[in-house]
Amino acid sequence: MKNEEVADIFRSIAQILEIQEENVFKIRAYNRAAETVRNCENLEEMVHADTLTELAGIGKDLAAKIKEYFSTGSIEHFEKLKKEVPQGVLELLSIPTIGPKTVKLLYKKLRIRDIDELEKKARDGSLLGVERIKEKTVQNILKGIEIVRKGKQRFDIASAWEIASYYAHELERLPGVKKVSVAGSLRRMKETAKDIDILVVSKKASAVMDALCRLDRVKEVLAKGETKTSVISREGIQVDVRVVDLECFGAALLYFTGSKNHNVRIRTIAVRKNLKINEYGIFKGKKLLASKTEEVMYKKIGMQYVEPEMREDVGEVELALKNELPVLVEQKDILGDFHVHSNYSDGRSSIEEMAQAAKKMGYRYLVITDHSQSLKVAGGLDEGALRKKKKEIDALNKKEKALRILFGTEVEIDSEGAIDYDTEILEGFDFVIASIHTGLKQPKEQITRRLIRACEHPCVDVIAHPTGKLRGVRDSYEIDFEAFFAAASHTKTVLEINAFPDRLDLGDSLVRLAKTKGVKFAIGTDSHQFSHLSFMRYGVALARRAGLGREDVLNTLAFSEVVKSGKRPWRRKE
DNA sequence: GCCGTTTTCGGCCCGACTGTTTTCAGTCG
Numbered sequence: 104m105k106n107e108e109v110a111d112i113f114r115s116i117a118q119i120l121e122i123q124e125e126n127v128f129k130i131r132a133y134n135r136a137a138e139t140v141r142n143c144e145n146l147e148e149m150v151h152a153d154t155l156t157e158l159a160g161i162g163k164d165l166a167a168k169i170k171e172y173f174s175t176g177s178i179e180h181f182e183k184l185k186k187e188v189p190q191g192v193l194e195l196l197s198i199p200t201i202g203p204k205t206v207k208l209l210y211k212k213l214r215i216r217d218i219d220e221l222e223k224k225a226r227d228g229s230l231l232g233v234e235r236i237k238e239k240t241v242q243n244i245l246k247g248i249e250i251v252r253k254g255k256q257r258f259d260i261a262s263a264w265e266i267a268s269y270y271a272h273e274l275e276r277l278p279g280v281k282k283v284s285v286a287g288s289l290r291r292m293k294e295t296a297k298d299i300d301i302l303v304v305s306k307k308a309s310a311v312m313d314a315l316c317r318l319d320r321v322k323e324v325l326a327k328g329e330t331k332t333s334v335i336s337r338e339g340i341q342v343d344v345r346v347v348d349l350e351c352f353g354a355a356l357l358y359f360t361g362s363k364n365h366n367v368r369i370r371t372i373a374v375r376k377n378l379k380i381n382e383y384g385i386f387k388g389k390k391l392l393a394s395k396t397e398e399v400m401y402k403k404i405g406m407q408y409v410e411p412e413m414r415e416d417v418g419e420v421e422l423a424l425k426n427e428l429p430v431l432v433e434q435k436d437i438l439g440d441f442h443v444h445s446n447y448s449d450g451r452s453s454i455e456e457m458a459q460a461a462k463k464m465g466y467r468y469l470v471i472t473d474h475s476q477s478l479k480v481a482g483g484l485d486e487g488a489l490r491k492k493k494k495e496i497d498a499l500n501k502k503e504k505a506l507r508i509l510f511g512t513e514v515e516i517d518s519e520g521a522i523d524y525d526t527e528i529l530e531g532f533d534f535v536i537a538s539i540h541t542g543l544k545q546p547k548e549q550i551t552r553r554l555i556r557a558c559e560h561p562c563v564d565v566i567a568h569p570t571g572k573l574r575g576v577r578d579s580y581e582i583d584f585e586a587f588f589a590a591a592s593h594t595k596t597v598l599e600i601n602a603f604p605d606r607l608d609l610g611d612s613l614v615r616l617a618k619t620k621g622v623k624f625a626i627g628t629d630s631h632q633f634s635h636l637s638f639m640r641y642g643v644a645l646a647r648r649a650g651l652g653r654e655d656v657l658n659t660l661a662f663s664e665v666v667k668s669g670k671r672p673w674r675r676k677e
Numbered sequence: 678g679c680c681g682t683t684t685t686c687g688g689c690c691c692g693a694c695t696g697t698t699t700t701c702a703g704t705c706g
Contacts, residue, residue, distance in 0.1 A: 128689055132678035162679050200695085202704050235703085239696060287706090300706085326705095328694050333705090343706075345693090358691085363706070370690040375683080381691055 104578055109172050110141035112181050113165075118193050119184045121203035122210070135160040135364055135416075140169070142415060144612040147173065148585055159364075159416055191217030198247040199325075200240075208233060222248050258340050259574060260641055261604035263289055263296035269320060270301055270342055277314050279307040281349055286359035290411045292644035294607045295574070298341040302359050308346035315344050351383045353396035358382035364416035365409075372420070373404055380404070412647040417612075419650075431647040434640055436659040439468035442513065442536055442567055442599065442627025443636065447492050448473035449481040451632040454495060454508065460633035462506045468662040470511040470534045471496065472567075472627075475523040477515045478540055484512070486528065493531075507662060509533040513567055518542040518549075520556030522563065529562035534665075536599065536627065538567035539580070547581035554587050558596040564669055565625050566591065568601040568608040575605070584616060592621040595670035597657055602642025603629040614649035623668075625657040 117133035120126075139158050140146060149155050150173045155166035168178050188210075194217060195206045209215040212233050213224060224230050225244050231237065258266070267285045275283045280303055284290070287300030305311050312332045316324050321342075325333040330346045347355040358366060359382070370380045379386045384394030385403050393399040401408045406423040410431055413419040422428045443457055444450035450457070454471055461469040473492070474483040484492065489512075496508050511534040515523040522529065522537060529535055537557045539550070557563050569587070570579035591598055598617055601608045606629065609617065614624065626642035628635055646656055653659040660668065 126678085129678050131689080136678085160679065164678060200704070204703060235697065237697065243696085298706090326694055331693055333694090359706090361706085363690095367690055374690075379691085383692090 104144070105173065106140050106143050106146040109146065109169055110137045112172070112178055113137035113140060113168075115190075115193060116181055116184060118196055118203070119188045121196075122188055122192070122207050124203075124207070132160065132165075135367075136165050138362075138364060139417070142417065142612055144579075144610050145584055145616045148616065159418065189216055194218055195221060197251050198244065199250055200243045200247050208235075218248060218251065253339070256339075257295040257297050258338070259295055259604045260289070260292065260607075260644075261638065262338070263299060263340065266320075266336055266338055266340060266342075267299045267301065270299065270315075270318070270336075270344070273318055274301065274303050274311065274315065274344070277305070277311060280305045280311065282352065284356055286356060287343075287361060290360050291362065291414055292412050292641070292648060294610070294645075296340070298343060299336075300359050301342065301344045302352075302355055303344060303346045304349050304352055305346050306348065311344070311346050347382070349395075351394040353398070353400050354380070354384040354394040355382045357397045357400050360411055360414065362415050365414040365420065368416050368420045369401075369404055369406070372406070372424075376405070378404070410647060412644055413650065415648075429650050429652050432643060432651050432653050432656045432659060433647075434643050436653050436656070437464075437466070437626070437639060437643060438661060439466045439470065439658055440464075440628050440630070440636060440639060441470045441511075441534065441565060441625045441658065442472050442601065443469060443630040444473055444513075445471050445492075447471075447482070447484055447488060448478075449631060454492075455499060456633045457630070457636070458499060458503065458506055458508050460636050462503075464636055464639070466506060468507040468509055470509040470536075472511040472513040472534070472536050475512055475514040477517070477523045481540075483515070483523075489528070489531075509662065511535065513538055514563075515540060516553050516557045518545070518553070520553035522557065522560050526562060529560075532562075534564050535562050536565040536567040536625075537563045539571055543571055543577065543580045545580070547583055550580050551583040551586055554582065555590040558587075558590045558594045561671060563596060564671075565597045565599050565627075567599040567627060568606050568629070569598050570608050570610075570613070572608050572610075573605055574607075579608075584613060585620075588617045588620040588622055591617070595623075597623045597625045597669075600624050600626045600642050600645055601629050602626055602638045602640075602645070603635070604638060604641055607641065607645055611645055611649040614646070614651065618649070618651065618655060623657060624651065624655055 113133050114137040117130050120130045139160050155161050172178050215221050225241050230241050271283045282304035284302045286302045289296050308330045320337050321334045322337045323335040333343045336342050373380045384391045393403040398408050407428050409423050445454045474481040476483045476485045496510050514537045516537050516539050572579040628638040630636050
């Protein structure tokens with residue numbers, strides 16, 4: 104993805120400037136821009152529409168650099184800087200406890216140019232000659248190198264929440280602990296997490312720190328202070344725990360939730376009003392104005408409460424100042440799931456088991472969307488199997504009144520954009536979602552044409568996992584999003600928000616773009632066993648991150664309303 | 678390098694922990 108490439112370059116530029124001890128604000132500008140660009144999946148569209156400067160933190164200069172990258176494949180300014188500070192030197196920054204100052208020192212004094220050289224000189228003792236470096240620092244560097252070599256991978260949101268829940272639960276049980284909250288990117292429900300942040304309310308901070316370090320799943324203690332401790336969990340993820348008083352819980356939660364850019368924005372706004380915000384509260388001079396809850400903190404700054412999922416500094420601060428934040432969709436609004444598999448194709452649970460689990464979720468309907476005939480590897484259903492499945496669903500629906508099970512399919516879009524079943528069969532389904540599983544490397548024009556043809560098919564209600572990205576496996580296939588979203592909107596084809604933690608597709612910035620084109624969304628978990636139905640929360644979170652309200656999301660409608668709102672007019676009399 | 682109901686110039690968020698010091702710089706979030 105080009106946005107990632109540009110983001111990496113901006114980050115590298117920031118790092119080089121840091122080592123060169125450039126103006127810290129320029130460095131911050133590059134870092135902020137890197138984040139903004141990384142979160143922007145439709146960067147290419149913005150380059151073509153010449154709207155880059157609408158992005159937060161992108162001005163004339165950076166917009167020109169982004170354009171330069173899209174037209175030439177490189178950025179002149181960066182090529183020049185790379186000659187001044189070699190790439191290997193930048194890699195030293197990835198070592199924990201080593202920052203720009205140390206890197207500069209090592210490079211200037213000992214000509215250390217990469218991690219291997221640093222390790223050699225750490226072991227042979229030649230590091231000890233450098234100012235401010237003694238035995239303990241050498242040990243930390245060696246430990247840091249080990250951590251980097253192992254690779255600090257990001258964790259998917261579901262795994263990270265599982266680990267976070269363990270720590271939160273264990274900390275809650277401690278005597279004197281009044282409250283525990285997960286904070287950080289996990290509370291903002293980002294797709295992946297690099298670490299876990301937990302906030303604890305207790306008057307006995309040191310007892311909490313001690314107990315934390317003794318927990319079973321703690322592999323290593325990185326730093327332990329009076330109110331703040333960092334450990335590595337046995338899964339390899341870092342867990343940061345901070346203890347505060349109940350009085351400043353809101354201020355601490357706000358600070359600890361981030362994002363960093365969001366915090367910087369609201370602190371800047373506070374400064375203009377002669378106020379100061381830190382993790383203990385919002386102050387006028389020495390006088391505390393608010394600190395107990397996030398709600399009162401936002402109120403004192405003069406803005407609306409911002410839901411954690413929206414705190415990315417992508418425009419939400421401006422909306423909150425104008426009192427124009429959207430009312431976001433919530434889990435309790437969700438009445439059904441549009442994408443689940445059963446053991447008829449590649450799922451592990453029976454239709455009945457899936458239905459029971461859906462009932463427990465409080466749903467009113469569940470669409471069983473097994474794969475279609477051509478996807479043999481996933482046990483795609485032929486006509487005979489479809490008849491059997493329909494019969495089973497009809498029988499179950501007779502027994503069960505609270506939940507309606509719907510006869511659906513996830514049908515293949517073939518390499519030309521044709522739909523796997525004949526129209527006659529497709530008309531027999533209650534609901535049809537269509538997706539691409541083959542020909543993923545086709546050129547952009549062809550993939551876009553396939554998707555648009557699928558949208559134009561009268562029986563296709565939803566395009567499932569529209570970009571095909573799969574975490575750690577493959578990126579999105581190439582799509583002309585403008586054209587695709589226009590077609591979806593025009594044909595009233597709904598786009599899926601796939602809630603499976605490795606997919607989360609469409610991503611939030613593309614959902615935002617699609618919404619501006621008038622597209623509606625259906626959240627589907629892509630469950631392959633009944634326990635997967637709980638992934639709905641990640642789909643809802645993604646929708647919230649994109650600023651969607653109930654009105655944007657099909658799952659908030661009763662199924663009869665879904666049918667009426669859909670593209671197949673002949674079904675509306677149902 | 679960005680940005681503007683104080684400004685197109687002069688600002689730009691704030692504190693905890695560590696190691697090496699004896700008052701603080703560097704790193705991190």
